[in-house]
Amino acid sequence: MTNRRIFLKSAITLLTMIASGPIAAQATKPTPVVATFSVVGDMVKRIGGDHVAVTTLVGPDGDAHVYQPTPADARAVSEAQVLIENGLEFEGWLDRLIKASNFEGMRVVATNGIKPLPFEESEEHHDDEEHHDDEEHHDDEEHHDDEEHGHNHGTFDPHAWQSLRAAVIYVNNITSSLAQNDPANASAFYLNRAAYVSEIKALDKEIQKMVDTLPSDHRIVITSHDALQYFGDAYGLSFMAPQGLSTESEASAKEVAGLIKQIREKDIKAVFVENIADSRLIEQIANETGAKIGGKLYSDALSGPDDPASTYLKMIRHNGTTIVEALGN
Amino acid sequence: MIWDTILQPFAEYGFMRRALLGCIAISLGATPVGTFLILRRMSLTGDAMAHAILPGAAIGFLISGLSLIPMTLGGLVAGLLVALLSGFVTRMTSLREDASLAAFYLISLAIGVLIVSMRGSNVDLMHVLFGTVLALDDATLILLCSISSLSLVILALFFRPLVLECADPQFLRSVSGLSAITHFTFLLLVVLNLVGGFHAIGTLMAVGVMILPATAARFWATSIGGMIVTAVAIAMISSLIGLLLSFHFSLPSGPAIILVNGLIYGMSLSFGPVGGLVAQTTAKQHIQI
Numbered sequence: 206m207t208n209r210r211i212f213l214k215s216a217i218t219l220l221t222m223i224a225s226g227p228i229a230a231q232a233t234k235p236t237p238v239v240a241t242f243s244v245v246g247d248m249v250k251r252i253g254g255d256h257v258a259v260t261t262l263v264g265p266d267g268d269a270h271v272y273q274p275t276p277a278d279a280r281a282v283s284e285a286q287v288l289i290e291n292g293l294e295f296e297g298w299l300d301r302l303i304k305a306s307n308f309e310g311m312r313v314v315a316t317n318g319i320k321p322l323p324f325e326e327s328e329e330h331h332d333d334e335e336h337h338d339d340e341e342h343h344d345d346e347e348h349h350d351d352e353e354h355g356h357n358h359g360t361f362d363p364h365a366w367q368s369l370r371a372a373v374i375y376v377n378n379i380t381s382s383l384a385q386n387d388p389a390n391a392s393a394f395y396l397n398r399a400a401y402v403s404e405i406k407a408l409d410k411e412i413q414k415m416v417d418t419l420p421s422d423h424r425i426v427i428t429s430h431d432a433l434q435y436f437g438d439a440y441g442l443s444f445m446a447p448q449g450l451s452t453e454s455e456a457s458a459k460e461v462a463g464l465i466k467q468i469r470e471k472d473i474k475a476v477f478v479e480n481i482a483d484s485r486l487i488e489q490i491a492n493e494t495g496a497k498i499g500g501k502l503y504s505d506a507l508s509g510p511d512d513p514a515s516t517y518l519k520m521i522r523h524n525g526t527t528i529v530e531a532l533g534n
Numbered sequence: 535m536i537w538d539t540i541l542q543p544f545a546e547y548g549f550m551r552r553a554l555l556g557c558i559a560i561s562l563g564a565t566p567v568g569t570f571l572i573l574r575r576m577s578l579t580g581d582a583m584a585h586a587i588l589p590g591a592a593i594g595f596l597i598s599g600l601s602l603i604p605m606t607l608g609g610l611v612a613g614l615l616v617a618l619l620s621g622f623v624t625r626m627t628s629l630r631e632d633a634s635l636a637a638f639y640l641i642s643l644a645i646g647v648l649i650v651s652m653r654g655s656n657v658d659l660m661h662v663l664f665g666t667v668l669a670l671d672d673a674t675l676i677l678l679c680s681i682s683s684l685s686l687v688i689l690a691l692f693f694r695p696l697v698l699e700c701a702d703p704q705f706l707r708s709v710s711g712l713s714a715i716t717h718f719t720f721l722l723l724v725v726l727n728l729v730g731g732f733h734a735i736g737t738l739m740a741v742g743v744m745i746l747p748a749t750a751a752r753f754w755a756t757s758i759g760g761m762i763v764t765a766v767a768i769a770m771i772s773s774l775i776g777l778l779l780s781f782h783f784s785l786p787s788g789p790a791i792i793l794v795n796g797l798i799y800g801m802s803l804s805f806g807p808v809g810g811l812v813a814q815t816t817a818k819q820h821i822q823i
Contacts, residue, residue: 455786458777461668462547485669492671493548 236387239285241296242269243507244366245315245375247517249289252380252397256390260285265509266480274298279306286310287386289379293321295363313382315375321361322434364505368435369409369521373402408518409439412525416440423532427464427476427496429487432504436524447486456486468494475499475531480508499531540774543781550777552670556678556734557773557791560743563682564727565769566689566762568744569751570720573700573758579635580744583724584737586616586639589646591732596649602673606729609737613725616642621718667734667777667787674733681730685723692719697758735788742792743769750799753806768798 235258240246246261253259260281263269269291282288283306290296292314303312365371380398384391416424424442426433431446447456447464467473468490476496478484480503491498502524503514514520543550571580590612594604616638623634670678689696695716698706707713724744731740751765776791804811 455788456666456668457784457786457790458543458550458553458668458780459782459784461549462543462781465547465549483666483669485671486666489549489552489669489671 236287236383237281237285238287238289238383239282241288241290241299242505243267244505244517244520245289245291245379247507248315248372248375248379248401249383251401251517252376252394253383254393254397256387256393257287257383263506265507265515267506269296269505272296272298274302274305278302282306282308287313287382289313289315289382291363291366292316293361293363293365311382311386313378315378316363316365316371317374317378319365319371319374321363321365322438324360324362362431362434364432365435366517367433367504367521367524368439369405369412370439371435372405372517372521376401376405404518408522412521413440415525415529416442419529419532422471423474425467425471425473426528426532427468427473427487427490428502428504429477429479429484430504432479433502433524436521440525442528447490461486461490465490465494468496477502477527477531479504480506480514497531500527502527539782540778543778549668549670550781552675553667553777553787554774556667556670556675557743557777558770559675559678559682560727560731560734560740561747561766561769561773563678563685564731564740564744565747565765567685567720567723567727568746568748569758569762569765570696570700571724572745572748572752573761577745577749578632579721580724580728580741581738582635582639583613583617583721584728584732584741586642587613587725587728587732587737589642589649591729591737592646593649602677602733606677606733609729609732610725612642612646613729614722617721617725618718621714621721625714667791670734678730678734681726685727688719688723692716696720700758735791739788739792742795743773746792746795746799747772750795750802750806753802753808753810756808768802769795772798 235256236253237260238249238253238257239260239262240249241261242263243261243265246259249257249259260278262274262278262281263272279302282302285308287310288303288308290299290312293316366375376398380394383394387394419442426437426442426444428444428446431444433444436442437444445464445467447460468476473494473496475498476487476491476494477499478487478501480501488498490496503520507516507520508514513523544554568580571577587609590608590610591605592608593612594606594608597608598604616635620631620634620638623629623638624631627634695706695710695712699713699716699720703713706716727744728737728740731737731743734740735743747765747769748761750768751761754764755761772794773791776794777787779785779794780787780790802810805813807813
């Protein structure tokens, strides 16, 4: 990787030196940018194009919740001019990594300016179960989230990229920071942004249309861990999971029993496994309830190039179609 | 009341029945082995073997994903290799068994971590290695039950030499050639049960089911047979209570089961009739008066 980059750098430098002299060479050298995980990395590539060299710390199918940085990552961070993170306490390991690597560039929080969903602790189904008043529950959520959910998962659900509408804000934040860092190529970044955003908006409409075909009592989705609340919030689906927001937490028998009860009572037809989470529990739940495994959802990481979710837009499209197909039957 | 708190969870949910069955299998297989481990002053050997198994299982996982057989075989091979090598070194050189075991399990662990890291960060491996007792499928249950049965049969066959090894290894070595075979068979049992346990509650937690009930039973029974029966009973009761706690109070199941075991150990330590703290103080008072 580094060898290739050095080779590329020197090749580009040589070429441009031949073409237009050493001063121009500085301008066309791709900006080293570090993205914390594959989703943000893909966005940066789309916007930055050839003007950026993106290093993604947590790669395809990797789990950012439990990631351990390596020395190579520290070097990438120390060489980067721009570092783009998701924020909302998704990358708990990032502060230490930045300190350790003497990073001096621009640190950008991609979720800056989105309206974050409160961390729900996957308690919703338990509340439902105990026949709490729905309104009371929402009150709870709005007023007490600081105290109730203020433990190490953070106050807010970090998985905001699952909403295409929030993704536009990600894209805006990334674009403006790249432009600020490299004003010479700002127009290129904004051009790429415009094309990307129109693709995102088109996909948003497409998925909304698909979800609208689902009957209102077929809109509960069971996954391994609570990563798709934003997706559900955007399209009116509700998501439930035996594991909480982080893949690190271990499921308790109570939560598993609660899910099984929900599946039986609401006659839920399909459950979904995730690319980054242990699928055995979901398989067991499917086994016990007779629900079928509706497919694999990509939640916190893109897939490798050969699988169906190799880019951010492909990932959202794959998740949308998988859910709608499985629940529509 | 009893129906709601104790029976209903198992009656209504298949995964609870499976979890209980899995735990009972582990209790039956691993706890007797654990009893011999503590009698032979080898309690920490269980811990070392658990670490030695991790890399083998990890390699199995990396080669063929989350499938039962490669992970089991990988764990078995890694565990047995460490056991054999350390046994060999102990018998051939002046290095004591605990030292050579420590050396080999650390090497094995390091190799495992190296291989996993080279492959890059994938689905969190620790999650895979810390099995979840709530997600036991048919194949895993069959494996757990087979391992326990096999372990019990082997234990029955080797019961006498094992007891002798505990009581007087020199004597066994002088009257019979079975000493080495007994020792390695015993290590095989340790590895076998840990590999089984790791599918259910993870290797490190499996050591808990192996050792904790046996240490607790030490305060209740004087004979080896009595200890084994008490230990198995403690392990089973702890599994039941741990699963119910997990069900009613939404605690993670693996740690809940081990902590109930720990609680029973604490109580046995204090109130057990055979050498428990309370029993000791009352005995001393008798002597003084």
